Amino acid sequence: MDLSAINPVLLIASLMVAATPLLLAAVGELVVEKSGVLNLGVEGMMITGAIAGFATAVESGSPLLGFVVAAIAGAALSTLFAILTQFAQANQVASGLSLTLFGLGLSALMGQSYVGIKPPQMQDIHIPVLSDLPVVGPILFGHDIILYFGIALTAAIWAVLKYSRVGLILRAVGENHDAAHALGYKVVRIRILAILFGGACAGMGGAYISLIRVPQWTEGMTAGIGWIALALVVFASWKPWRVLLGAYLFGGVTVVQLNLQAAGVAIPVEYLAMSPYLITIVVLVILSADKSSAPAALGRNFHASR
Amino acid sequence: MKLTKLLTGAAMALGLATSAMAEDKTKVGFVYVGPVGDGGWTYEHDQGRKAVVAEFGDKVETVYVENVAEGPDAERVITQMALQGADLIFTTSFGYMDPTINVAKKFPNVKFEHATGYKRADNVSTYSARFYEGRAVQGTIAGHMTKSNIVGYIGSYPIPEVIRGINSAYIHAKKVNPDVQFKIVWAFTWFDPAKEADAAKVLIEQGADVILQHTDSTAPQAAAQAAGNVITFGQASDMAEYGPLPRVSSIIDNWAPYYIARTKAVMDGTWTSVDTWDGIAPGMVGIGEISDAVPADVKAAALAIKDSIADGSYHPFTGPINKQDGSAWLAEGETADDGTLAGMNFFVEGIEGDIPQ
Structure with a gap:
């Protein structure tokens, strides 16, 4: 056992990278659920974004363009869900599950010719002086731009939901769609926009895995992160900052447990392997002891005639 | 009427034809x-x-x-x-x-x-x-090539097949480099690119400059490439697209x-x-081309091991070898029997850490 082999600075830097895909997907889903829609297709939208972004980055040579296309692809896939649930009044759980299955298959098909190819690298930002600072530099100023975007997005969503009129309307639709409708808000239109936003976020989260975290394309490479994002939204009581905390905690414990293993700590590996899930759930359950609860209209379909 | 008959006949003929074909x-x-x-x-x-x-x-x-x-x-x-x-x-x-x-x-x-x-x-x-025959070749290269004397190993599940590979690689790395140390991470998956990449990054951050993997994706290769100055080996397949660096050789399952x-x-x-x-001799285990990133003398040593395994003059598990706890396993010159190898559930002496039970 040699704990000195673990470098805490590199550890924190890499946990931020490990957490970002989860964070992007989860804050997107948070907005969707705040509008009263439960979209279980996060995994499918992520993996579609992963291959769409990867393919674009490889073909164009620009990772940034890859992220844009990944967002578009994720949103495009979520359109399918929006049509099914908002116009055809299909069951949201079933539609979401089928979206995941569809996304996994579609991505495998799209990705057939991209296996084993290396994508262009996303440069980490480099701010003179700041990035070269010891400790603070690598943790705060040495990442790729998407990572900062994820944090900024979380802040923006929090501010919008809490302080803005748009956020109030979105929450109203999610809490009581009949009342929102009676007030003259276009429930279906607002929900569709939320679904598209969630799709775009999930798509970007997927692309972060295929372009930065791994970086390469293999089938099924999201490996369940979409499902963890869904669970995270619930455990975080639909609060953006708790989603961020949960994502970092999950990413952090994942990286720490691998570090402990490599350092030869005498804790049985099985406990280490389950620790990310366990610790994240425990912390967020303790935090959610206050009275926050799910949006009242979550998962309920809306039709103006009812 | 006529048409229906014709169609029925055609359908029957088709049905017969397919079933006849299916039997063949x-x-x-x-x-x-x-x-x-x-x-x-x-x-x-x-x-x-x-x-x-x-x-x-x-x-x-x-x-x-x-x-x-x-x-x-x-x-x-x-x-x-x-x-x-x-x-x-x-x-x-x-x-x-x-x-x-x-x-x-x-x-x-x-x-x-x-x-x-x-x-x-x-x-x-x-x-x-x-595969352990191929691991002997990899271990030899790893022992020669490592500068930090730390070799990272991404294990999948703690089963005999994987443990054999770790032991074989360790024995041969140790043989050419007495200071070598193995850091082992168990991923508990055969295939999860994100997890494999994380494991590789962690090992690199902890000083490993050689990464061996017993998982199936090329993610550790990509992670090593991003880190630079780290060498890897193709696992199961050649993974030649990551050569000449970080991938310096490979085990190819044929x-x-x-x-x-x-x-x-x-x-x-x-x-x-x-x-x-x-193993290597009948060609079921292939050794991928050793790239030019490996110095000529190291390459020669690795090929010598490969050839001596192929012609049967050398067995990767040849004594004296002790078990991890220090008890004797193989006496001088004794080679491991297939039964022990098939059920191998212990590390050899020198490897740190426990096998998850």
């Missing part, structure tokens, strides 16, 4: 643990399947199911294949062992081939490759000759239950 064809099924595009383990099994198609053409029909989880799900998939009339089914992961045996009991006329397992029956063969031979045996009616465990 030997149907071979493959169950894969990962996607065929993983670039490693499953990819090579699928290359073997394609070789069977190329060899027998119209006389065989192959089917495969990918991403089959080990456990009950596998049993369902294998049963389905047997019900659909497969004559021969290859189940290509260790965790399919019990499902394969269970299904084989229900279909005595179907032949089964389970990769890397040890349970056999009248209609179940097992086959595996002596299943094609075996798959062709076993399919032929089913066609001829000569199939019997056997236990095949082939």
